[in-house]
Amino acid sequence: MDHEGTREQLELAAVEPGGLERLMAGDTPNAQAVAAHLAGCVSCTDELVRLQRAATLIRGSVRQLPPADLKERTLATIRAEGVRRPLAVAVPAAAGAGATVTTEPVNGVPVMASPSTAATVDPDRRTRRTPPWLGWAGTIAAAVVLSVVTTTAVVNNRVDNQLAAQNAEILALESVTTDTMGVAAEPDAEHVALRSVSGPAVTGELVYSPSSTDLVVTATGLTEPPAGQEYRCWIEAGGKREPVGKMFFSTHLAYWTGPVAALAGLQDGARFGVSLVSVSGGSVQKDAVLVGEL
Amino acid sequence: MNGREGATDDVAVVRRMAAGSEAALETLYDRYASAIFAAVYRLTSDRGTAEEVVQETFLALWNRAETFDPAAGSLAAWLHAIARNRTIDRLRAAGRRPSLVALSSAAAPDEDATQALERLVSDGSIVGGARPVAGPEQAFESAGVQEAIGTALASMPEDERTVILLAYQEELSQSEIAARLGWPLGTVKTRTRRALHRLRKGLGAEFGPGAELDVVPVPIGEDR
Numbered sequence: 001m002d003h004e005g006t007r008e009q010l011e012l013a014a015v016e017p018g019g020l021e022r023l024m025a026g027d028t029p030n031a032q033a034v035a036a037h038l039a040g041c042v043s044c045t046d047e048l049v050r051l052q053r054a055a056t057l058i059r060g061s062v063r064q065l066p067p068a069d070l071k072e073r074t075l076a077t078i079r080a081e082g083v084r085r086p087l088a089v090a091v092p093a094a095a096g097a098g099a100t101v102t103t104e105p106v107n108g109v110p111v112m113a114s115p116s117t118a119a120t121v122d123p124d125r126r127t128r129r130t131p132p133w134l135g136w137a138g139t140i141a142a143a144v145v146l147s148v149v150t151t152t153a154v155v156n157n158r159v160d161n162q163l164a165a166q167n168a169e170i171l172a173l174e175s176v177t178t179d180t181m182g183v184a185a186e187p188d189a190e191h192v193a194l195r196s197v198s199g200p201a202v203t204g205e206l207v208y209s210p211s212s213t214d215l216v217v218t219a220t221g222l223t224e225p226p227a228g229q230e231y232r233c234w235i236e237a238g239g240k241r242e243p244v245g246k247m248f249f250s251t252h253l254a255y256w257t258g259p260v261a262a263l264a265g266l267q268d269g270a271r272f273g274v275s276l277v278s279v280s281g282g283s284v285q286k287d288a289v290l291v292g293e294l
Numbered sequence: 295m296n297g298r299e300g301a302t303d304d305v306a307v308v309r310r311m312a313a314g315s316e317a318a319l320e321t322l323y324d325r326y327a328s329a330i331f332a333a334v335y336r337l338t339s340d341r342g343t344a345e346e347v348v349q350e351t352f353l354a355l356w357n358r359a360e361t362f363d364p365a366a367g368s369l370a371a372w373l374h375a376i377a378r379n380r381t382i383d384r385l386r387a388a389g390r391r392p393s394l395v396a397l398s399s400a401a402a403p404d405e406d407a408t409q410a411l412e413r414l415v416s417d418g419s420i421v422g423g424a425r426p427v428a429g430p431e432q433a434f435e436s437a438g439v440q441e442a443i444g445t446a447l448a449s450m451p452e453d454e455r456t457v458i459l460l461a462y463q464e465e466l467s468q469s470e471i472a473a474r475l476g477w478p479l480g481t482v483k484t485r486t487r488r489a490l491h492r493l494r495k496g497l498g499a500e501f502g503p504g505a506e507l508d509v510v511p512v513p514i515g516e517d518r
Contacts, residue, residue: 008487011486011490012468012483012486012487015458015461015462015468015486015490016461016467016468017461017467054494054497055490057443057497058443058493058494058497059462060439061439061440061443061444062443062447062458062463063335063341063462063463064331064335064336064440065328065331065332065443065444065447065459065463066327066328066345066348067341067459067463068459070327070345070348070349071320071323071324073345073349074323074327074348074349074352075316075319075323077349077353078319078353081353082353083356083357085312085313085314085356171357172361175357175358175361211382212379212382212383213375213379214379232365243366244366245361245363245365246363246365248360248361256361256363257358257361258361258362258366258372259376259379261375
């Protein structure tokens with residue numbers, strides 16, 4: 001076998017699964033001919049070494065590339081299973097040209113404390129690994145039902161943009177419920193009742209999993225923050241506070257859900273809290289309205 | 295676009311997506327899907343799982359867009375956290391654990407530890423429970439290889455790209471590729487060699503002669 005024939009065999013083998021290994025095994029007449037040529041040809045042997053290294057790099061890189069059709073399949077999945085988002089045509093005219101429209105929870109709707117949450121909160125109330133999440137999830141589910149009922153009324157009486165906003169609220173509550181159930185099902189899930197600093201009308205619950213680092217916090221009784229301010233969640237450890245996320249508001253619930261890397265290695269004495277802060281300032285060094293020990 | 299501009303733009307794109315823009319979703323997919331896929335693949339060595347996790351991650355992005363808070367971290371970090379959690383859930387469900395094996399036990403008789411490690415990594419096997427910290431040169435080379443391969447693939451003719459992807463991603467032999475595409479075996483081999491040459495040329499351009507990746511020129515005629 002000559003140089004050209006040998007290099008063709010090497011290249012084709014380099015692209016086959018385990019091809020070079022099979023070729024080097026020399027257990028076919030073709031492989032034996034390649035081996036015989038390599039035994040007496042330094043340049044082809046060098047080429048084999050280069051080819052082995054290049055093939056290793058190429059294979060490793062190509063296998064990390066997503067298939068071309070994954071994008072379309074992903075979009076199809078989202079169309080089929082994703083939440084129905086308010087379409088651009090349903091954007092309220094008041095949003096104005098060029099304004100950024102979001103489906104953030106409805107503004108300007110005061111949050112009502114439910115009778116069950118208006119009771120005085122025990123400042124030391126804090127439970128772990130007990131099943132309060134069942135009742136909590138029930139509260140969230142009830143909020144979902146209330147919103148559905150509200151939406152039903154809106155369907156009959158309001159225009160499309162109001163319906164879209166209500167739908168977004170329902171979907172947000174569904175998302176919180178789903179996330180809550182998911183985190184609570186983790187074997188290391190921790191449940192913490194947050195105590196109110198601002199008054200008995202405000203209550204909060206927290207569930208998190210150190211292993212998954214997912215966290216869901218919900219609160220009732222919080223009114224939406226004034227313009228330019230927001231309720232910012234934080235985790236405090238070793239005297240240092242790190243912002244986590246800002247509370248979103250539905251009609252009956254304030255909430256935040258998402259991953260928090262700091263949960264993976266919590267120190268003793270770590271605390272979770274919620275403070276009213278300036279949107280522009282970003283600092284969470286403010287008095288807490290809700291707080292609990294992690 | 296630098297990182298800060300990208301992060302700022304991400305917020306605006308997420309908001310457009312939350313308002314129902316599928317085009318915005320596609321923009322975010324184009325930005326982050328490849329990196330998420332690669333990260334999950336490195337954790338699982340399973341392309342099927344990586345595909346599923348990418349789909350679930352972008353479904354979660356679509357469904358939970360309102361909960362993304364740029365003050366708490368970048369969109370990239372948020373998406374990777376979702377993907378990592380989904381991946382770990384799947385590994386748990388499958389009863390899989392990262393396997394810790396001594397390199398000596400995984401090495402072939404004529405391999406040293408470095409060669410064994412290179413082979414295991416190239417196969418996509420998990421060889422340790424913790425990822426070693428890559429030095430700056432390694433990190434640069436890894437990212438550079440990925441970029442060089444991606445560029446070479448994107449610039450090569452469609453028929454050549456098809457055979458190389460079927461060979462490396464689906465692990466098909468040339469005979470199987472010929473059967474799948476209905477092409478003569480000789481055509482598959484010619485296109486395979488051309489594609490390999492382009493990829494090696496791309497790597498050589500990225501890393502230079504010192505990388506010992508330069509291809510030795512051989513004549514390649516028209517499709518046979």
